Amino acid sequence: MTTTWLLALAGGVLIGLAATLLLWLNGRVAGVSGILGGVLFPVRGEVAWRIAFLAGLVMAGGAAIALLPGIATPRTGFPPVLLIAAGLLVGFGASMGNGCTSGHGVCGLGRLSKRSLAAVLTFMATAVVTTWLVRHVWGWA
Amino acid sequence: MKRILAAALASGALFGVGLALSGMTDARRILGFLDITGDFDPTLAFVLGGAVATTLLLFRPVLRRGRPLFADGFRLPESSRIDARLLTGAALFGIGWGLAGYCPGPALAGLGAGSGEALWFVPAMVAGIVLQRMLARR
Numbered sequence: 059m060t061t062t063w064l065l066a067l068a069g070g071v072l073i074g075l076a077a078t079l080l081l082w083l084n085g086r087v088a089g090v091s092g093i094l095g096g097v098l099f100p101v102r103g104e105v106a107w108r109i110a111f112l113a114g115l116v117m118a119g120g121a122a123i124a125l126l127p128g129i130a131t132p133r134t135g136f137p138p139v140l141l142i143a144a145g146l147l148v149g150f151g152a153s154m155g156n157g158c159t160s161g162h163g164v165c166g167l168g169r170l171s172k173r174s175l176a177a178v179l180t181f182m183a184t185a186v187v188t189t190w191l192v193r194h195v196w197g198w199a
Numbered sequence: 200m201k202r203i204l205a206a207a208l209a210s211g212a213l214f215g216v217g218l219a220l221s222g223m224t225d226a227r228r229i230l231g232f233l234d235i236t237g238d239f240d241p242t243l244a245f246v247l248g249g250a251v252a253t254t255l256l257l258f259r260p261v262l263r264r265g266r267p268l269f270a271d272g273f274r275l276p277e278s279s280r281i282d283a284r285l286l287t288g289a290a291l292f293g294i295g296w297g298l299a300g301y302c303p304g305p306a307l308a309g310l311g312a313g314s315g316e317a318l319w320f321v322p323a324m325v326a327g328i329v330l331q332r333m334l335a336r337r
Contacts, residue, residue, distance in 0.1 A: 062222065066242045069221025070249025076213035077250070078257040083206035085267030086274055088214060090303040095328050110204040111211035112307065119215025119304075120311020123224050130219035132314035133226045133300070140299055141319035147295025148302060148320075149327025154335075155288020156276065159302040160214075162289070163247060168254025169262075169275070176281045181293030188297030189233035199299075 065129060077165050080111070089161020090115070091152035136199060140192075151181075203269050215308045221246040224308050226300030226316070233297050295327075 077088040084107060093108045123130040152158040155177055157166065166174020192198045222228050222242055231240025266272055296302050301309075301320050309317035
């Protein structure tokens with residue numbers, strides 16, 4: 059258990075360093091949903107770096123998952139209909155609210171943005187209520 | 200241009216390794232954290248704590264330099280408004296996050312590992328972004 063927490067802390071620091079690297083070198087915010095949105099709706103000169111970031115995330119993230127069995131292995135067997143509904147809501151919501159866990163959470167809180175704090179508190183609250191409903195009230199998953 | 204792409208690639212790669220090392224690519228851990236009345240799993244708090252402590256410590260000196268190393272200027276979100284759009288978007292995002300336990304980063308890393316769940320989630324997430332942008336344009 060203690061090892062899990064230490065790895066979690068170390069992983070969190072790596073995520074923070076990744077965000078710092080992008081800000082320090084390129085002056086851009088490491089918000090995953092925003093970076094993806096900018097590939098889907100391209101603005102001139104702002105596309106290639108986004109593809110590079112996403113390629114790094116997908117490839118190195120995928121490789122790290124394969125190298126860390128038991129720690130990082132993704133869940134299997136969750137109902138596809140819930141995955142699709144969740145994906146639609148996550149994409150729609152992150153786009154509407156201009157950020158997700160990385161943009162508002164890791165980067166926004168690091169800049170002491172009140173707007174990001176409001177977003178984080180809001181999505182934490184609705185996520186907790188949703189998980190409670192799904193698991194304990196409706197028993198879907 | 201080349202060094203900007205290399206920096207973005209390195210940042211994305213470090214981000215992905217951090218997500219995997221911290222166990223955030225396993226949606227059971229996310230739901231375990233959000234499930235405060237059930238079998239609570241505090242891992243996510245350590246991840247977010249480590250990440251935010253790092254950005255809190257390092258963003259300030261980076262921004263004080265006035266400009267980034269490889270680009271002309273910092274491109275930061277300008278809005279500080281806490282409005283209905285922000286809160287509605289965040290609320291919907293949270294519902295989706297709490298429903299399956301995936302936010303965009305871990306889902307994309309899962310895609311790289313060939314996770315079956317990511318193959319359902321990621322296309323739906325892309326569709327959600329496209330739908331929102333198209334509705335907002337009208």
